[in-house]
Amino acid sequence: MNVLSIAGSDPSSGAGIQGDIKTFTSLGAYGVGAITALTSQNSSKFFKSEPASSEIIKSQIRSVLSDFKIDAIKIGMVYDKKTIKTIHSELKNLKVPIVLDPIFESTTGGTLLLANAFSDFKKLLIPLSYVITPNVPEAERITGMKIKSWGDAKKVAQKINSMGAKNVIIKGGHMQDDKVTDLLLENKKFYMFSQKRLTRENHGGGCIFSAALCVNIAKGKGLLESASLAQKISFESIKNSARVGKGLSIARQKNADIIEYDLSIAINQFVNIKGIYNYIPEVQTNFVFSKPCPESISHILGLEGRIVKTGELVAVVGTLKYGGSKHVANAVLEITRKFPSIRSAVNIRYDNRIIKKAIAARLCVAYYDRVLESHDTKVTEGKTISWGIKSAIEKLENPPDIIYHRGDVGKEPMILLFGKTPKDVLTKLVKIV
């Protein structure tokens, strides 16, 4: 997934293009950027700003749009009239959702939108936006209305909606509440969502909110979910802020967990495979992905819960957690001891026809017989699977794609499908289902 930020350069990297690229990356998206203006600032002081020429702004936007499939766009600092006109003419016929973050002034007092560009900002950019994200002073300035209560905030949101923004989020950090509450107006309905209040001032927290919102929208999440996730992400980043320079703390994004990112995408794809309910066993399914060279199942990410079926419906119950899976994770833990490249697995219902299909598809299939298991391993919790995998791969020189067993008294037969990554597992799965 690719997202584009059209914004100013902030050499202190808390906000602007540099901040946005960090947020996009931390959330697993590929970020590209078109710079509208250069600023010189640090965590204490704002020095200067200078617009980029219309020609180079236009050329930057065209160069990325003609190459990458862009899933969402964020607009930040736009500085002057001609920049606004350029952005408007480049984006007006595009069908990509646009998050407009009104950037009027920096935390350190720098002017980021010239006063004479304000009417064009309202006339040209607001109507392009899928969602606009002002805080309270910005929303007041856009509408000329005062916000003293949530009732006022709702009227202001409706006013901004009538100015052409499809949806509106008013960030309520300036409201006199114990918590920080944000207000979303979507399709004539209001939603409010809150987060604990952090007192520390920071540089970059607002940019992180709109950039995270943009990524969530690009991922296809609904607006309410996208906005409340963005609120959590900016809260965590402000909590994680550090005084890197001598002035304000700079909000810092937490690193993305690529393992989590890849596995959650694969699980989404798994539940959407046509007819997959036929392959979910009685004990249900788990899907796991391990860190390299795991020492215990606490290094292996899996569902604390299961992928379950009810009739033809397959759904994910629970969330991803390291140590969340016992059975499938123990299988991966055992297999990595001999074949370290194999780090992902899913369990599916045993059916001899699946095994035949796998062999026909030239997958490497291994087997163990639970009946042969010793009494000692049988009675020790978690030992059976390690014993089974070990005995199935004992004589193998190459890693197997499948290991299965035909069950035992009171034990359901099962197929485990292995791969280097969740994507690799899915590639094999679609060959046999």
Ligand code: PXL
């Ligand atoms: O946080 C708003 C912002 C956005 N873009 C640029 C900035 C700032 C704040 O300083 O400098 C370029």
